[in-house]
Amino acid sequence: MSMPRRTIGILACLLAFRVLATPNVILVMADDMGWAQTGYYDHPVLETPNLDAMAANGLRMDRFYSAAPQCSTARATVLTGRTNDRTGVATVGSSINKQEKTLSTAFRNAGYTTAHFGKWHLNTVNTPDHPMPLSDPHNPGELGFDYWLGETNQFNLDPLFSRNGTTERIEGESSEILVDEALAFIEQAHKQRRPAFVLIWYASPHRPFEALDEDMAAFEGLPEASRVHHGEIVAMDRSIGMLRQGLQDLGIAETTLVWFTSDNGGLPTFDVTRASTGEVLPGVLPDSTGHLRGFKNSFYEGGIRVPGIIEWPGHLEPRISNFPASTLDMFPTLIEVAGLAPDDINDVHDGMSLVPVFDAEPPRRNQPIGFRVQGQLGWLDNDYKLIYYRDYDKAMVDGVWDKEVFDSLTQEWELYNLVDDPTEEHNLVERRPEITARMKAELEAWNESVDRSAEGADYPEGRVLPSGRDEAEP
Numbered sequence: 001m002s003m004p005r006r007t008i009g010i011l012a013c014l015l016a017f018r019v020l021a022t023p024n025v026i027l028v029m030a031d032d033m034g035w036a037q038t039g040y041y042d043h044p045v046l047e048t049p050n051l052d053a054m055a056a057n058g059l060r061m062d063r064f065y066s067a068a069p070q071c072s073t074a075r076a077t078v079l080t081g082r083t084n085d086r087t088g089v090a091t092v093g094s095s096i097n098k099q100e101k102t103l104s105t106a107f108r109n110a111g112y113t114t115a116h117f118g119k120w121h122l123n124t125v126n127t128p129d130h131p132m133p134l135s136d137p138h139n140p141g142e143l144g145f146d147y148w149l150g151e152t153n154q155f156n157l158d159p160l161f162s163r164n165g166t167t168e169r170i171e172g173e174s175s176e177i178l179v180d181e182a183l184a185f186i187e188q189a190h191k192q193r194r195p196a197f198v199l200i201w202y203a204s205p206h207r208p209f210e211a212l213d214e215d216m217a218a219f220e221g222l223p224e225a226s227r228v229h230h231g232e233i234v235a236m237d238r239s240i241g242m243l244r245q246g247l248q249d250l251g252i253a254e255t256t257l258v259w260f261t262s263d264n265g266g267l268p269t270f271d272v273t274r275a276s277t278g279e280v281l282p283g284v285l286p287d288s289t290g291h292l293r294g295f296k297n298s299f300y301e302g303g304i305r306v307p308g309i310i311e312w313p314g315h316l317e318p319r320i321s322n323f324p325a326s327t328l329d330m331f332p333t334l335i336e337v338a339g340l341a342p343d344d345i346n347d348v349h350d351g352m353s354l355v356p357v358f359d360a361e362p363p364r365r366n367q368p369i370g371f372r373v374q375g376q377l378g379w380l381d382n383d384y385k386l387i388y389y390r391d392y393d394k395a396m397v398d399g400v401w402d403k404e405v406f407d408s409l410t411q412e413w414e415l416y417n418l419v420d421d422p423t424e425e426h427n428l429v430e431r432r433p434e435i436t437a438r439m440k441a442e443l444e445a446w447n448e449s450v451d452r453s454a455e456g457a458d459y460p461e462g463r464v465l466p467s468g469r470d471e472a473e474p
Contacts, residue, residue: 022195023312024186024256025107025334026243027078029199030236031071031119031206032296034266034288035305037233044286045219046230050241054260055309059316059358063418064308065326065380066264067350068373069297072121074263074327075201079103079122079143081331081349085372086453088464093125095138095467099459103331104144106344107197113189115147116140117178118201119154124469127152134165137468141165145199149181155203156210156232173212175202175232175239183246190250195338200243205232207267207281225282229267244311254314257337261327262306268295273400293424299371299378299387300424316358323361324380326369329354348449348458368439370446375411379443383419384432386439388412413440 035041039048040055067077068084076082076089079102084090088097104114123138131151132139140148141164149163159174160167170177182198189196211231218234219227240260247253266288272281294300308325310316328351335342336355352367364382371378377388388411395406415428415436429436456463 022111022338023315024189024196024198024252025112025338026182026186026196026198026200026256026258027330028240028243028258028260029075029078029201030233030260030262030307031201031203032264032267033205033233033236033262033307034290034295035262035292035302035307036290037205037266037288038307041290045222046233047218048233048237050237050244051260051307051309054240054244054258054311057313057318058258058309058311059318060320061308061310061323061325062320063322063324064261064306065304065324065369066262066306067304067326067328067369067371069264069299069303069371070373071119071206071263073373075120075122077327077350078330081328081345081351082453083328083350083370083372083450085450086346086348086350086458088454088467089122091374093121095124095469096122096143097456097459097464098138098142098467099456099461099465100143101344101346102144103334103345104140104197104199106144106331106335106340107338108144108146109344110338110340111195112197112338113147113185113192113194114145114197115182115185116145116150116199116201117148117182117185118150118174118199119203120148120150120152120201123152125153130162130167131155131160132162132165134162139165147185149178150201151203153203154206154208156208157212159203173215173235173239175204175236176242178202179239179242179246183243183250186247186252186256187250190252197338201263202236202239204236205229211235222285223282226285229284254312257310257312257315259330260307260309260311264296265289265292265298265301265303265306266295270396272396275400275402291423294393297392299376299389301385301418301422304371304378310358321357321361323354323357324365324369324382325354325357326351328369346458348453368442368446370443370450372447372450377443377447379439379446380418381439381442383417384415384435384439385418385424386413386415386436386443388443389414415439 039052066074068074073084076084076087209228215234216231267284269283289302292302294302332351332353368381379386390409416424
C-alpha cells in the first residue's frame with residue numbers, strides 16, 4: 001500500500017525540523033589546566049576573559065571532576081562514559097579497546113557529522129615518524145569520527161598535524177588553529193543542514209611549553225617556564241573567544257552546546273626530574289590548583305577536580321553548581337540532550353545524565369563516582385571521598401620522583417569530608433567508621449565489576465580482542 005504524497009511531505013518536514021532543532025555539540029578540553037587557573041576563580045596573575053564570559057553565561061560546575069588524573073585515561077572516560085580500566089586504557093598511552101561503544105559513533109548513528117581536532121592520545125604514547133598515520137588502528141576515524149585533524153600527543157606553535165592521515169604543517173598558534181579548523185567544519189555542516197559533533201582537544205598548557213611573546217608579556221615577574229605556561233593559557237582563552245564569536249557569526253550559538261573542561265588537575269609547583277633522562281621539569285607558579293591538595297596524577301582534589309562549564313544559550317540559565325559531576329557523565333547527558341540511542345552506550349557504564357542539573361540543584365547525587373588508575377582507587381559520594389592510595393608526593397627524593405620509593409609505600413585508606421575540609425587535611429577513617437565501612441564495601445563491589453570489564457565481560461565476544469597494534473597483546 002503506497003503512502004499518500006501529503007503524508008510523505010509531512011514526514012519530510014518533520015525530519016527536516018528535527019535535524020535543524022538537534023543541537024550541535026562541541027566538547028572542549030584543555031591539557032593539564034588546573035582547577036584554579038581561571039579568572040573567575042580570582043587567579044592572582046592570569047586573566048581568562050573568554051572563559052569568564054562563558055562561565056557567566058552558562059552552568060559553572062565548581063565540583064566537576066576528571067574521572068582519571070591523567071591524559072589518556074581521562075579521555076577514555078569522555079568517549080565511553082566508563083571508567084578507564086573498563087576500556088583498556090590503563091595508563092598514559094594505552095590504546096582504547098575498539099569494542100567500546102563510543103560517543104562519536106553514537107552521534108554518527110543519530111545523523112550527526114563528527115570531527116576531532118587536536119590531541120588524541122588514545123592510540124599510543126607517540127608516533128615518531130608521523131603525527132598520526134592513517135594506518136594506525138586507533139586513529140579517530142576508526143572510532144567514529146568522519147573527519148580529524150590532530151596529533152597523537154603534543155604540539156605547540158606551527159604544529160605538524162595529520163589531516164585524515166595526511167601530514168600537514170600549519171603556521172600559527174595551535175589553539176587558534178584548532179578553533180579555526182573546527183569552525184570551518186561546523187560551517188560546512190550548517191550549510192548542509194546537518195548537526196555537528198566536534199571535539200576540540202588542546203595540547204595546552206601541557207609540557208613542553210611554547211607561547212607567543214605577546215601572550216607571555218603579562219607574566220614578566222614569573223620564572224621562565226611559568227611565563228610560557230601561562231602564555232599558553234592566554235592563547236587558549238583567546239581561542240575560546242574565537243569559538244564563541246564564530247558560533248554567533250554563523251547564527252547557531254543558541255543551537256550549540258559547548259562543554260569546557262580539562263583532562264586532569266594542574267602541574268606541581270616544585271621541580272621534577274625525570275629519572276629516565278635526567279631532564280628537569282620546572283614547577284609552575286603560582287599554584288595551579290589553588291587551595292586544593294595535590295596535582296596531576298593525584299587522587300586528591302588537585303589531581304582530579306577541574307574547570308567545568310556548559311554553555312547553551314536559551315537552554316541553560318546561568319548559575320553556579322556545586323553538584324558533584326564528572327567526565328563519566330558527559331556521554332549519558334548527551335544521550336538525553338541530543339536524543340542519541342540509549343543502547344549506543346555500553347550497558348555497564350559509570351556516569352549519569354546531568355540534565356536535571358541544568359535547571360536546579362539536586363539535593364544529592366545518587367550514583368557515586370569511582371576512580372581507578374594503576375591500582376589506586378577512589379569513591380566519591382557527595383560530601384565524602386574515600387581513597388585507597390599511595391601518595392605520589394611521598395615518592396619525591398631531592399626533587400626526583402622515585403618509582404622504587406613509590407612502590408615501597410603502603411596503600412592506605414583515607415576518608416575526607418570535602419565540604420567541611422576542602423583541603424583534605426583531616427583523615428576521617430577512624431573517626432567515621434560507619435561511613436568508611438559503607439563506602440569501602442561499595443568501592444570494593446564496583447572494583448570487582450571493573451575487573452570483569454577489563455577481561456571483556458561487557459563485550460559481545462566475552463573477551464578483549466587483539467588491538468591490532470605491534471605491542472604485546474592481552
